[in-house]
Amino acid sequence: MTKHLLRDLERLKKQILLVGSMVEGAIMKATAALLERRPQLAAEVLEGDDAIDTREVMVEEECLKILALHQPVAIDLRYIVTALKVNNDLERMGDLARNIAGRANDLLKLEPIHMPNEFPTMVDTVRSMVRDSLDALVSTDVDLARRVLAADDTVDRVHRHMFQEMQAAARENPDRIEAAINLLSASRNLERIADQCTNIAEDVIFLVEGEIVRHQRKR
Amino acid sequence: MRKGRLFPRLLWSMLSVGILTALVVTVRYDRVFTGKLHDAFERELHDQVLMLEALAHETLSGAAERADLQARLAQLGSETTTHYTVVGADGWVVADSERDPTGLENHAQRPEVVAARAAGAEERDRLSLVDALGVTYVAKAVRAADGTVLGVVRTSRSTRSLDNGISANRRQLAYAALVAVAAAGLLAWWLARGVARPVAHLQSIADAMARGEDRARAALVSDDEFGALSRALNSMADRLGERVEEMRRERAKMSAIVGSMVEGVVAVDGHEHVLHLNAAASDMLAVADADVVGRPLIEVMRIVDICDMVTAVLGNGEKTSRELTIHKGADPRIVQLEAAPLRDRDGIVNGAVVVLHDVTDLRRLEAMRRDFVANVSHELKTPLTAIKGMVDTMVDDTTMPADVRVRFLGKIQRQCDRLASLVTDLLVLARIESSKASEELLPLDLRDPVRESAHQLAPAAHEKHLRLELVLPDAPVMVNGEQESLRQVVDNLLGNAIRYTPEHGSVTVTLAARGHDAFLAVRDTGIGIEAQHLDRIFERFYRVDKARSRELGGTGLGLAIVKHVALSHGGTVTVQSRPGSGSAFNVRIPLAPVQGGQRLVS
Numbered sequence: 001m002t003k004h005l006l007r008d009l010e011r012l013k014k015q016i017l018l019v020g021s022m023v024e025g026a027i028m029k030a031t032a033a034l035l036e037r038r039p040q041l042a043a044e045v046l047e048g049d050d051a052i053d054t055r056e057v058m059v060e061e062e063c064l065k066i067l068a069l070h071q072p073v074a075i076d077l078r079y080i081v082t083a084l085k086v087n088n089d090l091e092r093m094g095d096l097a098r099n100i101a102g103r104a105n106d107l108l109k110l111e112p113i114h115m116p117n118e119f120p121t122m123v124d125t126v127r128s129m130v131r132d133s134l135d136a137l138v139s140t141d142v143d144l145a146r147r148v149l150a151a152d153d154t155v156d157r158v159h160r161h162m163f164q165e166m167q168a169a170a171r172e173n174p175d176r177i178e179a180a181i182n183l184l185s186a187s188r189n190l191e192r193i194a195d196q197c198t199n200i201a202e203d204v205i206f207l208v209e210g211e212i213v214r215h216q217r218k219r
Numbered sequence: 220m221r222k223g224r225l226f227p228r229l230l231w232s233m234l235s236v237g238i239l240t241a242l243v244v245t246v247r248y249d250r251v252f253t254g255k256l257h258d259a260f261e262r263e264l265h266d267q268v269l270m271l272e273a274l275a276h277e278t279l280s281g282a283a284e285r286a287d288l289q290a291r292l293a294q295l296g297s298e299t300t301t302h303y304t305v306v307g308a309d310g311w312v313v314a315d316s317e318r319d320p321t322g323l324e325n326h327a328q329r330p331e332v333v334a335a336r337a338a339g340a341e342e343r344d345r346l347s348l349v350d351a352l353g354v355t356y357v358a359k360a361v362r363a364a365d366g367t368v369l370g371v372v373r374t375s376r377s378t379r380s381l382d383n384g385i386s387a388n389r390r391q392l393a394y395a396a397l398v399a400v401a402a403a404g405l406l407a408w409w410l411a412r413g414v415a416r417p418v419a420h421l422q423s424i425a426d427a428m429a430r431g432e433d434r435a436r437a438a439l440v441s442d443d444e445f446g447a448l449s450r451a452l453n454s455m456a457d458r459l460g461e462r463v464e465e466m467r468r469e470r471a472k473m474s475a476i477v478g479s480m481v482e483g484v485v486a487v488d489g490h491e492h493v494l495h496l497n498a499a500a501s502d503m504l505a506v507a508d509a510d511v512v513g514r515p516l517i518e519v520m521r522i523v524d525i526c527d528m529v530t531a532v533l534g535n536g537e538k539t540s541r542e543l544t545i546h547k548g549a550d551p552r553i554v555q556l557e558a559a560p561l562r563d564r565d566g567i568v569n570g571a572v573v574v575l576h577d578v579t580d581l582r583r584l585e586a587m588r589r590d591f592v593a594n595v596s597h598e599l600k601t602p603l604t605a606i607k608g609m610v611d612t613m614v615d616d617t618t619m620p621a622d623v624r625v626r627f628l629g630k631i632q633r634q635c636d637r638l639a640s641l642v643t644d645l646l647v648l649a650r651i652e653s654s655k656a657s658e659e660l661l662p663l664d665l666r667d668p669v670r671e672s673a674h675q676l677a678p679a680a681h682e683k684h685l686r687l688e689l690v691l692p693d694a695p696v697m698v699n700g701e702q703e704s705l706r707q708v709v710d711n712l713l714g715n716a717i718r719y720t721p722e723h724g725s726v727t728v729t730l731a732a733r734g735h736d737a738f739l740a741v742r743d744t745g746i747g748i749e750a751q752h753l754d755r756i757f758e759r760f761y762r763v764d765k766a767r768s769r770e771l772g773g774t775g776l777g778l779a780i781v782k783h784v785a786l787s788h789g790g791t792v793t794v795q796s797r798p799g800s801g802s803a804f805n806v807r808i809p810l811a812p813v814q815g816g817q818r819l820v821s
Contacts, residue, residue: 014491014517021521028546036751114798135507138518 005070009079012062016083016090019055020134022048023090026097027130027193031123033104034186037112045101052094059087075207082207086137089196089203093130096189096196103186106178113179116165119187122158125151126190126197133200142208145201155194162187225418229411237403241396249392253385260381264357264374267301271372272361275305278313279361279369285313292316300380302354304373306332313370326371331358335371353378417445421452428452433460483554483575486561487529491516494570503554503575505547522547528558529571536560536568542578553579587758594760594775598641602634637774644776647707648759651783660788662811663702664695665737669730672709680717686725687717696730696737697811704784705808711777712741712804718773720745720801732810736790739806748796756794757782781806 026045033042063084066072072080107113129151136144166184170177274291277283292303296316303316310327312320326332335358358373417439427435436456437449474495477484483500487493493511496519500506504520511519517526524543532539540557555578561570609627613619619627673689680687698705709728716726724744731738748756748763755761760775781804785792788808796802 010515014515017515017517017521018523018526021517021523021526024521025523025546032546032551134521138521139508 005066005072005076008062008066008070009076012059012066012080012083015055015059015062016087017134017138019052019059019087019090020137022052022055023094023097024130024134026052026094027100028127030097030100030104031127031190033101034107035115035120035123037104037108039105039108042101042104042108045097046105049094049098053091056087056091056094060084063087078207078210082203085203086200089199093193093196096193099189100186103182103189106182107186110179110182111176113169113176113183115183116162118158118161119183122155122162122187122190125155125158126194129155129194129197133197133204136201136204140204140208142205145204148201149198152194152198155191159187159191226411226415229414230407233407233410234400234404237407238400241399241403245392245396249389252388256381256384256388260376260378261355261357264301264355264376267299267303267374268357268359268372271303271305271374272359275313275370275372276361279305279307280363289314289320300376302375304375306371306373308368308370326373329356329358331356331373332371334358335360335373336368417441417449421445421449424449424452428456428459433463481577483573483577485516485525485573485575486570487516487572488570489533489568491526491529491533493519499577500575503552503577504545525556525573528556529573532558532560532571533568536562550579552577553582590761591759595645598760598775599638602638602641605634606631606638641774641776644774644780647704647780648776648783651704651780651787660699660701662697662699663705665698665700665705665730665739665808666691666696668702668706669709669728669739672706672713673728676710676713676717679714680726683717683720683724684722685717685720688725688727690727690729690731692731694732696732698737698788698808699811700788700808704787708781708784708806709739709741711781712739712806715773715777715804716741716743716745716802719743724801735810737808737810739808740803742801742803744801747798747800747802748794749798753794753796757792 026048029041030045032038033040033045063080066080070076129148132144132151133148135141136148162184166180166187170180173180275288278285278288288305292305292314293316295301295303301316303314304326305313305315306326307313310325310332312323312326314320315323338360354375354377356373356375358371360371361369363369420439421437424435424437433456437452439446439449477495477497480497480499483503484495484497485493485500485504486495492513492515496506496511501511504522504525506520508519516529522543522545524541528539528541531537538557538559540555542553542555545552545554555576557574557576559572559574560568561572563569609631613624613627669689669691673687677687713726713728720726720743726744727740727742729738729740729742731740752761752763756763757778759779762773762775782792785806785808790806790808792804792806794802794804
């Protein structure tokens with residue numbers, strides 16, 4: 001009985017990491033497509049999203065199967081619940097990556113717009129947040145998860161600044177308004193990916209400490 | 220095996236043999252001795268009955284007095300433990316060693332008497348022996364010469380003394396048997412220990428060896444089988460130790476080889492858990508953790524394509540290869556992957572090994588070469604097409620007005636100039652690349668090519684209302700170089716600066732000697748270059764903006780030439796630029812070596 005549960009949990013872990021890896025790859029490619037104007041990468045992201053959705057459904061089925069078959073308790077139960085939530089977050093992140101790839105495609109059709117200097121930094125921060133949140137999940141590292149929570153503030157700040165910059169750019173150059181909106185939309189999607197990373201980090205903290213840290217910050 | 224079973228087993232088997240032997244001997248001896256005691260007892264009674272017969276014969280035949288016999292018997296009875304009786308032919312007691320014969324009943328019907336009488340004449344010596352009530356009776360008929368029975372003599376004795384003798388004997392026997400068994404026990408204990416102890420010792424040594432204590436050696440020194448076994452065990456341990464050491468060395472060698480390979484190597488077992496991951500692989504895949512062995516592959520590196528490849532190889536056991544772009548770390552890497560199954564002795568797939576070959580640089584070079592060929596063809600074809608078009612028009616249109624013809628010829632001339640400069644640049648590049656640079660280098664003053672170049676390009680700068688500034692040191696800046704190439708460098712940098720700086724800007728050329736190097740800097744206040752182009756502007760035909768460059772008359776080879784010349788002079792070229800605020804190109808070329816300890820500066 002326990003042996004079966006262990007084996008199923010192992011498989012679940014592998015599957016959720018597969019989804020995580022695919023999402024991580026999609027985000028890397030989508031942001032590269034955006035920064036380096038590479039249409040091929042954007043196309044790969046748009047193609048890959050269906051595969052992410054399929055895997056997401058598989059993970060959910062696996063979770064439900066384990067819940068029904070083994071009726072786990074304590075840490076095992078928390079693990080399944082975490083897996084369900086992380087799975088959901090990851091799927092959402094995949095959609096956001098697809099959105100960014102779409103914006104990158106739109107920007108490619110337009111004249112290159114000047115990107116504020118913070119934007120590449122923001123991309124780097126989000127990339128490392130994605131990587132760190134998954135690493136925290138793999139190694140159930142609470143400290144790393146808390147660092148992900150801390151990094152979110154930087155991303156929020158840059159995004160607000162991007163908003164002002166794009167507003168100014170649009171006002172200055174009304175014919176470039178389309179490009180400005182697309183870049184701002186990409187920035188918004190990045191900011192939401194960062195939010196999803198903090199969700200994953202919170203799930204990791206819940207998994208390890210059993211404490212729900214959501215809605216506790218900044219109060 | 221449970222500990223110490225051999226010793227009790229040996230002990231008990233030897234002890235039970237001892238006990239059994241003691242038991243058999245004791246019982247047998249008891250039988251024989253008891254029989255002998257009985258025989259002696261009876262023989263004594265017989266002897267006495269024969270004696271009594273001789274004694275009683277006279278009296279019974281009437282030759283002697285009864286009283287004499289009675290007296291004799293009484294005396295005999297008091298001296299021995301035997302009871303003597305003489306019975307007359309009629310059955311009445313004639314004499315008795317213990318009681319007065321007159322008071323005794325008739326003995327005619329006593330079984331021993333009846334038996335003695337019945338023995339008959341032929342059996343004169345026949346004795347009757349009857350056991351009754353713990354007393355043994357022996358009787359004999361006393362016969363006259365003619366065979367008639369004169370009477371019966373009888374001896375009897377209580378068997379209690381016999382029983383006492385037998386039981387005393389048995390006690391002795393039991394005591395002896397106990398002593399024998401105790402001695403056997405001690406002996407068995409000693410013998411069993413002698414066998415069990417070496418076995419236990421050998422077992423503990425073998426266990427220690429199995430646990431990996433390679434210093435464990437059996438310490439038995441004897442000529443018997445145990446000694447031989449312990450020597451065999453020791454030599455086996457020696458051989459095993461050598462083999463283990465050999466394997467350890469082999470393993471260290473292998474891991475050193477695999478570890479220092481440029482190719483990444485990842486080995487996994489049948490459950491996709493990492494068996495080995497060398498340094499190159501962890502570098503390529505941006506694996507942060509040092510301790511990855513035994514962990515699932517997906518956990519270690521999170522690259523779905525590689526995991527899918529491994530799963531496929533484990534499933535179908537076929538080699539696969541593919542190329543993959545890995546977006547980890549700062550730059551994406553293009554990696555060529557080869558996955559092959561690992562098989563056990565029976566040919567069943569029980570793992571996989573993935574070899575990663577970083578082909579990023581190779582692919583970049585390939586792309587550069589492809590671009591170069593495409594670019595050269597394109598660059599050559601564009602002016603040719605224009606020339607051909609205009610020439611064709613002029614040939615067809617015989618009535619072309621003179622002014623149009625002149626304009627056309629002017630255009631053809633410009634395109635020819637472009638072709639010529641392109642071919643010249645290509646030749647310069649080819650020459651720089653193929654020349655054994657240092658052979659043709661001669662000492663020269665770097666200020667000369669700078670001055671020449673500035674002089675030549677001053678009109679162009681003047682035309683755009685640019686401020687052209689030369690900052691040259693007073694002393695000559697001597698380098699080993701080729702005048703023509705170095706002038707080309709200054710020409711190209713200065714030409715670019717003038718070309719890409721809007722009107723009323725400024726261009727500054729600075730030459731300085733610091734330490735062992737000469738530094739040439741060309742700064743402008745032009746349009747600048749965006750960061751993502753900076754890495755590539757020294758590539759041939761790389762243009763930030765193709766249309767603009769061609770419009771301004773560039774060949775796309777200028778900076779490539781600058782870079783090659785700098786390299787062939789043992790120097791370097793770098794660029795700093797920000798879009799909108801201008802660019803700065805810095806060329807560093809080593810100063811000429813000193814003659815007689817003095818630099819050729821003054």
